[in-house]
Amino acid sequence: MSREEKFTKKTTAETFGEIFKAFGDAISEIFDDPTLKEKAKEFADSAAESAKIFGSRFKDEDVKAKFRDVGKAAQDFGKSVADHFKDDKSK
Numbered sequence: 250m251s252r253e254e255k256f257t258k259k260t261t262a263e264t265f266g267e268i269f270k271a272f273g274d275a276i277s278e279i280f281d282d283p284t285l286k287e288k289a290k291e292f293a294d295s296a297a298e299s300a301k302i303f304g305s306r307f308k309d310e311d312v313k314a315k316f317r318d319v320g321k322a323a324q325d326f327g328k329s330v331a332d333h334f335k336d337d338k339s340k
Contacts, residue, residue: 261300263297263300265296265297265300266293266296266297266298266300266301267297269292269293269296269297270293270296270297272289272293273289273290273292273293274289274293276289277289277290
């Protein structure tokens with residue numbers, strides 16, 4: 250990996266924090282509630298900060314296995330939401 254690739258590649262912790270930020274942003278937009286938007290931002294900021302703190306643990310095998318479970322749960326949730334909206338279109 251070149252030096253440039255190392256600088257442009259995001260760390261796992263950064264990506265983890267971005268997931269929570271995107272989730273919070275999406276939820277706040279769905280409900281369009283100023284209080285919810287603020288709480289979602291606080292949650293995303295807190296999750297991103299936590300990710301930085303335990304970022305080094307992403308290399309532990311136990312942590313990797315747990316995050317695979319998290320990834321599977323996120324995929325299942327996404328599929329469930331997509332199926333829900335697909336059912337709405339067919340009615």
